[in-house]
Amino acid sequence: MKLRRVLAVRAAKLVGKISRKMGRQGVTWAGLVARLIYPDILQDLAGQLRGKSFIVCGTNGKTTTNNLLCSAIEAEGKKIICNRTGSNMQNGVVAAFVLAADHHGKIDADYACIEIDEASTLRVLPRFKPDFMVLTNLFRDQLDRYGEIDMTMEILKKAMQMAPDMVLLINGDDSLSTALAMDAGNRYLTYGISEKVFDGDENSEIREGRFCKKCGAKMKYHFYHYSQLGDYECPNCGFKRPKIVYDASHIFVGDHLEFDVENRRICANYRGFYNIYNILAAYSAGRASGLSMNHFQDTLTHFNPENGRMEHFFIDGTKVELNLAKNPAGFNQNIAAVMEDETPKDIIILINDRFQDGEDVSWLWDVDFDRFKEETICSITVTGIRCLDMRLRLKYVDIPAQVERNVEKAIREKIKNGVGNLYVLVNYTGLYSTRNTLKRMEEESR
Amino acid sequence: MKLTIGHLYPDLLNLYGDRGNIQCMMKRCEWRGIEAQTISYRLEDPIDFDKLDIVLLGGGSDREQMLVCSRLKEIRDDFKRFVEKDGVVLAICGGYQLLGNFYETKDGKIEGLGLVDLYTVQKKGRLIRNIIIKSELFERPIVGFENHGGRTCIKDNKPLGKVIYGKGNDGKSGYEGVIYKNVIGTYLHGPVLPKNPDLCDYILKKALERKYGSVELLPLDDTQEHQANEYIVKRYEDKMQNLKEEILRRI
Incomplete structure (x- = not known):
């Protein structure tokens, strides 16, 4: 079993490295490879805690x-x-242990x-x-899944x-x-x-x-x-x-x-x-x-989570806050948090409908968007795969919204012509890429 | 002109943004200067169907549908009279199933309202995906999202539309939903009305005509509604997209 463990750990680390080079997080594949080589790898490594x-x-x-x-x-x-x-998911959990092990498959x-x-x-x-x-x-979250x-x-x-x-x-x-x-x-x-x-x-x-x-x-x-x-x-x-x-x-x-x-x-x-x-x-x-x-x-x-949960960026004089909002309970809490800020602000909402997001966007109608009907909200831009659904949702609470399919363009527009205080609310599959975009823009503006 | 919408048991039957259907009907009345109100009924409330023009029956989980079921028996006769007197009903998903004679699940048989002669049997595997149907009533396709384990057999009744993309009533017949008098039953969430304003206006018009005779609805600017609708229609015209989603669904 020791040989299998060592092999699984080394192969997983290699796969993780390669997929990170390809611009991915690399965690899922590493976990999968480790599991394929040694199905009991999780039991083995967790037992060493x-x-x-x-x-x-x-x-x-x-x-x-x-x-x-x-x-x-x-x-x-x-x-x-x-x-x-x-x-x-299962592979991510396995990867956490595998990537923490040394080359002999030992956990410290x-x-x-x-x-x-x-x-x-x-x-x-x-x-x-x-x-x-x-x-x-x-x-309630992703009822379709x-x-x-x-x-x-x-x-x-x-x-x-x-x-x-x-x-x-x-x-x-x-x-x-x-x-x-x-x-x-x-x-x-x-x-x-x-x-x-x-x-x-x-x-x-x-x-x-x-x-x-x-x-x-x-x-x-x-x-x-x-x-x-x-x-x-x-x-x-x-x-x-x-x-x-x-x-x-x-x-x-x-x-x-x-x-x-x-x-x-x-x-x-x-x-x-x-x-x-x-x-x-x-x-x-x-x-x-x-x-x-x-x-x-x-x-x-x-504590600086650096994972797109209430994460702040400063880009050309604009304060940008990125946050994940992926279901009605979470979105309502997010709206409440945004409204705690009483200064003028622009808002970008990104809605995707990939498998990990939930393919059904009906949940948007369970969010209380009418709370955005305040004077301090200077503009709302909608983006993402289902931006047209999001715009329609806002129409039925009498809130006008602009459509910009390209997230980066939407952000740039508000940094250039906005009020200097921008909130970006995104659902799951938009988080990683939007965060990367914001990080890059922040570095470029320095 | 005035419309009263009765929302049945939103406490229990409020899955998947059903609330959006109410919002849609209310707004489209408001924009036209038609007075509209919604009465939300809790399970213990008595319902005077004579006061209602439109009834919305939403979907719930199987457990919640069981809770509603015993109450339904008590209102069945009044509800039936409403339907037979051309009362307008929109029943979504679980609500659609409850319109029928029964819904057979693995845990037992839920007796329905028996308003429309149809029945539903739960089978293995849920039918979950975006759906596009074509109804004879409207020029534009109706789009939505389906998510149901039950397969509904509508017997000799008229379907709401023909399935262009998706699964529909039972995944086999090629039809979706039902129309009986002024009752519309459908599996479509989305919610169904905002992206299909023709359907919403059809419902409003039927309800107004029942009350006031011949009525013409003022046209509204539906550009945003139509764009959201067309996005889904176009997406599935692309065969590669269909294939991609099918593959992703299976792995």
Whole structure:
């Protein structure tokens, strides 16, 4: 087996190198080659870890949570394996381990933080039994790929039951995650926000989980944070929001974020309420595994994800913020984060419909774009494969938009003639290329 | 002139941007100065069909459709009377299946409303892709996105259109959707109405005519609607594109 392992590792590294030379991330092919040579490679390498392992699942916030957790654990002085690029299917997971191994197929690491696409858990968990699964949330996403949210829950339940000793760390404010954790039977811990943060209840938003997953009765919500996240209770069967272990309080949401957890004040230079959950999830995961997380604030202050999630670029005097928005819950949170900025701004929205994006663009109509009907929004440009659908969506909330099929041209136009404050919101397959374009433009402008 | 749209159980049946169909009908009324309102019904609400001009029945997951099913029995007679008196109904995907006599899934049989003589059987493999159909009613093709495990047999009823690209009712017959009196059932998401303004206007016109007699709708500038529609039509005129998507789907 040792020979096979060494061969698999070396071949994968070579393939990774070649495909990187060809301008790709190179991770997926490396993982595939390693697996073809040695199907049990993941089991073998993961077994060499000295400490704990985490996987991060959930619809939104996987990459941010996983990368922050990884940085935070490193700050505690541990060596770690992580799939930072966000390649989260089976091959990406395998590649994270293979590319971290030395030429003898040996792993020198304490911890592993691995983000996994929900649908891929069934292929990964038979070979890799993590100590913890962080489940960020469950929202509707890519219904054409996953069928419907019920099917995603079925998959995750099976995956959880494949690793019965794995402890779940769930967002207790999410009734779907909670019902799933109870149903699966694994031990679970919770994080959440017990105080009401937003006034009013916006009933227009499309929400999952209005009905109890256990008995089908209509759930009662004491308040909503956003989407179906909030304080819920089923009047029929008694299912309700569980007691929260890692509870965030004294929340501030504005041009930055602040909250208390375990008597520590956490500050982050981000906007967007949803990021509180990502930060809280990473913190709680570290704590749950027994780490002190004394360096967490420091990590957060210097955390630069460099992966197109709220990433900033400065190009010829224009501040550009790139962000991923790939489903209604995520897009609505993104819009809220953009609107926290009260200065004038231009917006570019890129919508693709490749397989990884979901081929069905119906979800655009579940996003509350009417919140863009503000004076501070100076212009909206639509781009990407389905830009015409995006323009039409905006027409039906009386927002005019310009079409520019070429992303780079759209960005250049706003840098030249815009207000100096540009937001670029893209869905999945547009992220990598748009980020490269922005990086190149930033370098050229220096 | 005034139209009242009844949205049935959006709490449960609101998959895939069904909300966009409501928005589309409301806006196209507003732009023409026609007063329009939408009433959203929750499962426990009584429905007075005499107050409604258009009923929208959207799609839900199988589990949610089960929840709706028991309630449907109670409104079936009133709904039937509405349909027989030429009430206008748009039923999408799961809603389309519920129009029929039954929907047979692997977990059991869901009894339908029996408004249109059709039935649906769930089979292995979902039919998922962009779809283009040609209806006799309109010059332009209707475009949308289909995603269904059920195969619907419409018996002797008239289909909404002929499949140009995609799978349609059952993946075999070459037809999509159903038209019975003023009821339109279809698997098309997208949502279906914004990119097919002719279909939206057809629905609005039928509803207005039922109430006010002969009506002419003011024309609107539909350039953006037509461009979005044409993009899909053109995309699948390209045989290479069809082949590419077929290959990607299989690997």
